[in-house]
Amino acid sequence: MAEAMQHYKPGEHPDLPPPRESVGPIAWVRQNLLSSPLNAALTIGSLYLLYLVLPPFLDWAIFSANWQEGTSRADCVKDGACWTMVRARFGQFIYGFYPQDERWRVNVAFLLFFVPVAALLIERVPGKRYFAIFLFAIYPVIAYILFYGGLGLQEVPTARWGGLMLTLILGAVGIVVSLPIGIVLALGRRSALPVISLICTGFIEFVRAVPLITVLFMASVMLPLFLPVGVTFDKLLRAMVGIALFGAAYMAEVVRGGLQAIPRGQYEGAMALGLNYWKMTGLIILPQALRIVIPGIVNTFIGLFKDTTLVLIIGLFELLGIVQAAARDANWIGLSREGFVFAALVFFIFCFGMSRYSQYLERRLHTGHKR
Amino acid sequence: MANATAAARSDMDVSDEVMIQMQGVHKWFGQFHVLKNIDLTVHKGERIVLCGPSGSGKSTLIRCINRLEEHQRGRIIVDNVELTHDLKNIEQVRREVGMVFQHFNLFPHLTVLENLTLAPIWVRKMPRAEAEKLARQYLERVRIPEQADKYPGQLSGGQQQRVAIARSLCMNPKVMLFDEPTSALDPEMIKEVLDVMIELARSGMTMICVTHEMGFARTVANRVIFMDGGEIIEANDPERFFNNPQSDRTKLFLSQILH
Numbered sequence: 123m124a125e126a127m128q129h130y131k132p133g134e135h136p137d138l139p140p141p142r143e144s145v146g147p148i149a150w151v152r153q154n155l156l157s158s159p160l161n162a163a164l165t166i167g168s169l170y171l172l173y174l175v176l177p178p179f180l181d182w183a184i185f186s187a188n189w190q191e192g193t194s195r196a197d198c199v200k201d202g203a204c205w206t207m208v209r210a211r212f213g214q215f216i217y218g219f220y221p222q223d224e225r226w227r228v229n230v231a232f233l234l235f236f237v238p239v240a241a242l243l244i245e246r247v248p249g250k251r252y253f254a255i256f257l258f259a260i261y262p263v264i265a266y267i268l269f270y271g272g273l274g275l276q277e278v279p280t281a282r283w284g285g286l287m288l289t290l291i292l293g294a295v296g297i298v299v300s301l302p303i304g305i306v307l308a309l310g311r312r313s314a315l316p317v318i319s320l321i322c323t324g325f326i327e328f329v330r331a332v333p334l335i336t337v338l339f340m341a342s343v344m345l346p347l348f349l350p351v352g353v354t355f356d357k358l359l360r361a362m363v364g365i366a367l368f369g370a371a372y373m374a375e376v377v378r379g380g381l382q383a384i385p386r387g388q389y390e391g392a393m394a395l396g397l398n399y400w401k402m403t404g405l406i407i408l409p410q411a412l413r414i415v416i417p418g419i420v421n422t423f424i425g426l427f428k429d430t431t432l433v434l435i436i437g438l439f440e441l442l443g444i445v446q447a448a449a450r451d452a453n454w455i456g457l458s459r460e461g462f463v464f465a466a467l468v469f470f471i472f473c474f475g476m477s478r479y480s481q482y483l484e485r486r487l488h489t490g491h492k493r
Numbered sequence: 494m495a496n497a498t499a500a501a502r503s504d505m506d507v508s509d510e511v512m513i514q515m516q517g518v519h520k521w522f523g524q525f526h527v528l529k530n531i532d533l534t535v536h537k538g539e540r541i542v543l544c545g546p547s548g549s550g551k552s553t554l555i556r557c558i559n560r561l562e563e564h565q566r567g568r569i570i571v572d573n574v575e576l577t578h579d580l581k582n583i584e585q586v587r588r589e590v591g592m593v594f595q596h597f598n599l600f601p602h603l604t605v606l607e608n609l610t611l612a613p614i615w616v617r618k619m620p621r622a623e624a625e626k627l628a629r630q631y632l633e634r635v636r637i638p639e640q641a642d643k644y645p646g647q648l649s650g651g652q653q654q655r656v657a658i659a660r661s662l663c664m665n666p667k668v669m670l671f672d673e674p675t676s677a678l679d680p681e682m683i684k685e686v687l688d689v690m691i692e693l694a695r696s697g698m699t700m701i702c703v704t705h706e707m708g709f710a711r712t713v714a715n716r717v718i719f720m721d722g723g724e725i726i727e728a729n730d731p732e733r734f735f736n737n738p739q740s741d742r743t744k745l746f747l748s749q750i751l752h
């Protein structure tokens with residue numbers, strides 16, 4: 123349009139740069155924000171909305187907020203957020219009622235968890251096998267001793283666990299246990315053996331038809347009724363079992379979706395090479411099926427992580443529960459917003475982190491087009 | 494011309510040893526009788542081309558040989574092992590019988606080299622280094638040694654099919670089954686795959702190929718079998734099969750594909 127294109131002889135046409143109006147920031151704004159009148163109106167409307175909401179929020183949360191230390195609401199003199207409360211309560215938000223002098227154990231346990239997890243998640247780090255063996259075989263024992271006690275460490279009953287620590291324990295156990303059980307359930311549901319398929323389908327459908335709160339209630343109130351007198355089972359353990367099984371039922375359906383997307387030819391190719399069912403499943407089918415459903419798996423992880431807040435119903439104080447309890451403290455009466463914003467921020471960091479990692483993983487595992 | 498092809502074939506010896514025996518094999522898909530009384534004996538070193546109209550049961554027949562399909566009547570014996578419900582027998586037969594599919598069925602999440610070494614390592618329990626050496630030899634043989642570290646999705650159709658052939662050969666099979674290996678390929682890639690198959694035939698491999706590449710049949714087959722409606726209608730050496738077909742259905746089929 124702008125300048126007439128030069129003519130070249132056949133075979134001599136060079137590669138030309140793209141037209142100037144299709145690249146650069148102005149082109150980006152034009153294509154993405156102002157491509158049509160409706161689009162332009164939406165852009166302007168959104169900017170106006172941000173203008174209405176953002177400045178007052180930032181003023182409350184940052185510029186006029188109280189950041190100083192203090193012991194009661196009276197110490198918050200500015201009219202913005204009273205982060206003083208979060209500072210005063212920080213230890214409780216993180217560790218619950220875990221004894222002050224023993225909190226280092228929680229820190230060590232989380233350090234021993236997050237370092238190998240990071241090593242597994244970051245592609246460049248070598249020796250993945252050893253980190254995995256450590257995490258799945260050795261770490262659970264170490265974590266149990268650190269969190270609960272034993273080997274000379276003072277015993278801390280689970281009733282005193284709480285805050286972010288409890289959220290992370292419930293979330294991690296739920297995630298780590300629900301994936302393998304979910305995979306087994308999904309394979310079982312597709313089994314050629316009717317009994318296995320029936321049991322797995324029955325379990326999945328039953329658990330999915332019941333709200334998590336009900337599962338937790340049953341685990342906490344009903345289960346003891348069925349157990350012989352004298353047999354007790356830690357409340358937290360029951361909550362973990364409930365959450366893990368609940369997550370597993372959802373995970374099973376996500377994984378089944380992936381299994382269904384694998385073409386028959388993959389099974390036939392594997393069988394024709396002489397692979398038996400387990401090798402075919404483990405080496406060919408599952409790696410592809412799980413890869414396809416990474417977004418669904420991570421979605422279930424995130425849902426599970428947030429659902430751990432429901433353990434409040436059976437008297438466990440994870441992060442949200444303890445924040446809520448803090449709002450009822452006479453010293454800080456009426457300060458619920460700050461606590462909730464803090465809890466929301468913490469949940470956001472973990473959930474957003476999982477979401478971003480899943481996107482990175484999808485890109486990394488992409489091996490070109492199917493077939 | 495006729496003499497030339499006959500001469501090309503004569504250097505390939507067919508032994509008396511029976512590799513595959515099908516006796517009175519029947520198969521149904523629900524009510525549909527797809528294979529009817531199939532009798533077929535394949536000797537070691539034979540190259541058989543199976544042809545016939547679409548839906549005549551060619552794929553089903555060769556898929557019965559490695560039990561990707563289950564026959565309901567009759568007997569199938571492969572390398573002295575009878576195919577029954579016994580999983581041990583089935584796995585043993587599959588180890589010795591390679592199969593190449595129309596749509597390649599490569600494993601897209603593994604590199605070419607990993608596709609090739611998977612079965613030797615996990616089924617034959619071969620050490621990884623040895624399996625990789627073997628795999629590279631076969632990649633050389635199908636003329637794509639430079640693609641070892643790519644993923645199947647990055648290769649052309651012809652290259653993928655050659656990888657699929659190499660993948661089967663890595664198991665050192667006694668029989669190779671081909672189910673329309675060139676039907677999904679663009680015309681310019683058919684020859685590169687056929688060349689590999691011709692070379693394989695010359696090396697003495699026992700082969701059953703479902704294909705409509707009649708040039709290939711003339712060059713390497715020592716028997717051409719025509720199927721229609723689930724039955725073997727006619728089986729003959731390529732010379733007689735093409736020049737002097739016996740049944741009307743064969744004549745009709747040949748007139749349709751040879752124009």
Ligand SMILES: Nc1ncnc2c1ncn2[C@@H]1O[C@H](COP(=O)(O)OP(=O)(O)O)[C@@H](O)[C@H]1O
Nearest residue numbers: 522525527545546547548549550551552553554
């Ligand atoms: N899994 C199956 N279930 C039902 N019918 C099938 C199945 N596979 C093939 N058939 C039918 O059996 C017949 C023979 O199929 P096939 O062996 O694939 O024929 P060909 O390879 O000669 O084209 C066709 O009519 C086909 O529709």
Ligand SMILES: [Mg+2]
Nearest residue numbers: 551552553673
């Ligand atoms: Mg077919």
